Amino acid sequence: MFDRFLPGAARWSVQSPMRPYYITTPIYYVNDRPHIGHCYTTLIADAAARMQRLIRGGDGTVFFLTGTDEHAEKVVTAAAEHGATAMEWADLNAGRFREAFAEINCSHDDFIRTTEHRHKSRVLGYMRELLGTGDVYMGDYQGWFDPSQEEYVTEHAARKAEFKSPVTGKPLEKRTEKNYFFRLSKYGDRLREHIEAHGSFILPEARRNEVLGRIRQGLQDVPISRAITDESDAVQTWGIRMPGDDTHRIYVWIDALFNYLSAVDTDERRELWPATVHVIAKDILWFHAVVWPCMLMALERELPAMVYSHSYWVAEGRKMSKSLGNFIDLPLLRGYMERYSLDAVRWYLITRGPLGVTDADFSHANFVEVYNADLANTVGNSINRVGNMIGKYCDGCVPDPKGATELEGHDWPSIALGHVERMTASADGFDLVSALRSGTDLVTVVDGYINQTEPFRLAKKLDEDPANRDRLNAILYHCAEALRIASLLLWPAMPQKMEEVWSRWKCVPPRGVPLRELAAWGGAHSLTPGQRIEKGSPLFMRADADDPPPTPIGD
Ligand code: MSP
Numbered sequence: 232m233f234d235r236f237l238p239g240a241a242r243w244s245v246q247s248p249m250r251p252y253y254i255t256t257p258i259y260y261v262n263d264r265p266h267i268g269h270c271y272t273t274l275i276a277d278a279a280a281r282m283q284r285l286i287r288g289g290d291g292t293v294f295f296l297t298g299t300d301e302h303a304e305k306v307v308t309a310a311a312e313h314g315a316t317a318m319e320w321a322d323l324n325a326g327r328f329r330e331a332f333a334e335i336n337c338s339h340d341d342f343i344r345t346t347e348h349r350h351k352s353r354v355l356g357y358m359r360e361l362l363g364t365g366d367v368y369m370g371d372y373q374g375w376f377d378p379s380q381e382e383y384v385t386e387h388a389a390r391k392a393e394f395k396s397p398v399t400g401k402p403l404e405k406r407t408e409k410n411y412f413f414r415l416s417k418y419g420d421r422l423r424e425h426i427e428a429h430g431s432f433i434l435p436e437a438r439r440n441e442v443l444g445r446i447r448q449g450l451q452d453v454p455i456s457r458a459i460t461d462e463s464d465a466v467q468t469w470g471i472r473m474p475g476d477d478t479h480r481i482y483v484w485i486d487a488l489f490n491y492l493s494a495v496d497t498d499e500r501r502e503l504w505p506a507t508v509h510v511i512a513k514d515i516l517w518f519h520a521v522v523w524p525c526m527l528m529a530l531e532r533e534l535p536a537m538v539y540s541h542s543y544w545v546a547e548g549r550k551m552s553k554s555l556g557n558f559i560d561l562p563l564l565r566g567y568m569e570r571y572s573l574d575a576v577r578w579y580l581i582t583r584g585p586l587g588v589t590d591a592d593f594s595h596a597n598f599v600e601v602y603n604a605d606l607a608n609t610v611g612n613s614i615n616r617v618g619n620m621i622g623k624y625c626d627g628c629v630p631d632p633k634g635a636t637e638l639e640g641h642d643w644p645s646i647a648l649g650h651v652e653r654m655t656a657s658a659d660g661f662d663l664v665s666a667l668r669s670g671t672d673l674v675t676v677v678d679g680y681i682n683q684t685e686p687f688r689l690a691k692k693l694d695e696d697p698a699n700r701d702r703l704n705a706i707l708y709h710c711a712e713a714l715r716i717a718s719l720l721l722w723p724a725m726p727q728k729m730e731e732v733w734s735r736w737k738c739v740p741p742r743g744v745p746l747r748e749l750a751a752w753g754g755a756h757s758l759t760p761g762q763r764i765e766k767g768s769p770l771f772m773r774a775d776a777d778d779p780p781p782t783p784i785g786d
Pocket residue numbers: 256257258259260267268269271272300487488489490510511512513514515542543544545551585
């Protein structure tokens with residue numbers, strides 16, 4: 232893997248070039264099939280991973296992990312409802328997650344399942360280490376268990392939610408057990424100091440403040456095991472046993488968090504730790520921003536650089552739920568992909584999703600509006616328009632700017648560089664929407680330039696003045712070269728469509744070259760004057776706002 236790591240290739244990047252970029256998603260429960268929420272988190276991690284590969288110039292500097300969390304009690308109960316064993320059910324649904332992520336063109340480097348030997352064997356090792364720290368003890372636990380989320384909720388939260396799950400609304404269960412506990416309370420001060428000293432350890436800011444507020448109220452020790460009282464109980468026996476004590480199994484959450492380490496605990500991957508960013512949603516912030524870092528402190532491992540916690544998708548203004556039957560599921564997304572293209576779906580989800588602290592609404596009307604505004608009328612229109620003009624006025628060959636880089640007050644090399652720098656800084660700060668806006672904004676600059684310079688008018692006046700030919704060539708070259716650079720910036724969200732542009736315009740970027748070099752104006756990777764290019768069909772056809780939502784495809 233690391234023979235492709237190119238030290239020094241991206242020395243200008245905000246991230247140290249010597250540190251690999253290791254990005255993870257939550258590992259998803261396999262009691263059910265994937266829906267928009269799971270696809271969204273994996274998609275934004277995909278966009279971030281692609282941005283870093285682009286910026287750094289090479290795959291080996293980036294490692295993107297996703298996978299499935301399989302030892303949950305609800306996997307056993309869902310399996311039983313379907314007449315399957317837990318393992319059969321986990322296999323089936325893990326396969327569905329894999330397929331879903333392939334369908335949306337996610338570029339993960341690994342997919343980990345917690346039932347795999349590589350994970351289970353390493354978890355035993357981590358647990359032995361933890362037992363050896365003196366931070367684990369046997370205690371009594373009584374509390375309100377939320378079976379739908381596989382976690383205990385505090386007395387306060389249980390009361391507030393009228394003893395129903397604050398997430399799913401299903402009834403809570405009062406449970407008492409003897410469990411192994413991890414001394415979370417011991418690490419509260421150290422964690423608080425760490426969060427205070429590292430402004431981007433928890434993002435967005437509001438989530439960071441939430442966590443700090445709760446830490447200040449004091450941390451309680453957390454159970455890390457579940458008792459096994461009946462060896463014939465399929466629920467109790469599903470999971471990894473505590474090392475040295477067969478009467479307990481490791482709590483699924485602890486088992487699951489270890490995936491981030493276990494996946495890279497090999498000779499070739501060990502230098503990936505600590506992770507650069509764990510991408511999650513607000514529902515599992517506490518485990519990632521508090522429990523996990525404290526466990527890592529106990530194990531004397533380095534902490535991840537960032538936990539990024541996004542918000543939730545809701546559907547047509549309402550929370551998605553099984554009972555309402557309004558889940559935006561994969562078949563519906565497939566319907567959108569077929570009608571508007573996969574990259575249009577990726578664009579909508581990535582740029583209009585709940586990346587910040589507010590929930591985002593998936594609505595058909597909004598989808599069509601965004602599709603038309605950003606893709607059909609901006610990116611697609613500009614690329615088609617410039618390609619057509621080159622076809623018509625320059626015999627289909629990239630015109631020669633004859634060294635001109637500045638015209639009508641547009642200093643193109645610095646305009647392009649400004650957008651590239653904004654993309655880089657935004658990507659490093661996990662502001663993915665701003666990173667992608669650098670691409671659409673550059674397209675908008677090109678549109679304004681076309682309106683200002685009117686190359687279509689100039690083309691009619693070529694006989695009037697021989698200088699008009701040079702001017703027309705320079706304008707169209709600037710437009711095309713700026714769009715080539717914009718296509719690089721948009722590629723992390725729309726890889727297929729942008730690769731289509733590169734193949735039409737004969738500017739496929741070579742592997743292993745960092746963005747800054749690829750995007751250098753008039754540099755080695757620029758459009759070549761005289762090169763014949765293909766026009767091709769419109770990248771995004773305008774959509775009719777009155778069309779009803781597409782019908783779901785498949786199951
Ligand atoms: N298995 C645990 C995570 C363990 S990680 C060590 C789990 N799994 S889950 O299947 O419930 O997935 C939760 C995650 O799915 C959320 O954190 C989020 O990433 C994604 N989403 C689920 N529903 C969502 C929305 N409605 N909207 C956006 N993302 C949400 O928790």
